[in-house]
Amino acid sequence: MKNYLLCYDISDKKRLAKLAKLLEKEAFRIQNSIFLLLEPTSHEVDILVQKIEQCIDKAHDDVRLYTIKSNGFHLGSATNLDEPFLLI
Numbered sequence: 001m002k003n004y005l006l007c008y009d010i011s012d013k014k015r016l017a018k019l020a021k022l023l024e025k026e027a028f029r030i031q032n033s034i035f036l037l038l039e040p041t042s043h044e045v046d047i048l049v050q051k052i053e054q055c056i057d058k059a060h061d062d063v064r065l066y067t068i069k070s071n072g073f074h075l076g077s078a079t080n081l082d083e084p085f086l087l088i
Contacts, residue, residue, distance in 0.1 A: 001039035008033050008063040010056065019055045019063075026051075 006027060010016040026048055027035035040048070045065070052063055 001041070003039060003068040004037040004045065005030075005066045005068055006035045006037060006064070007066075008056075009061065010063075011060045012057070015056055015061065019052065022051055022055060 006023065008019060010019055010033075023029070023035045027037045030036050037045070037048075049065070056063055
């Protein structure tokens with residue numbers, strides 16, 4: 001299964017709050033506008049994308065979903081990502 005990194009720039013405070021609330025239920029917040037999705041199915045990703053599209057204005061907002069292809073380098077973190085959903 002793949003992991004995903006989702007980041008956004010939302011121009012309206014109402015839409016920003018709505019999207020953040022949605023993503024806090026679905027993913028692990030890494031930074032203010034960056035979320036990590038751990039091993040969602042393709043169906044779960046499709047549903048999330050549909051929900052996001054209902055929250056945003058495509059003409060003014062930018063939401064990007066990237067596939068993480070490798071674990072990269074772990075240089076240290078303040079958060080234990082082995083069990084991230086226990087933190088929410």
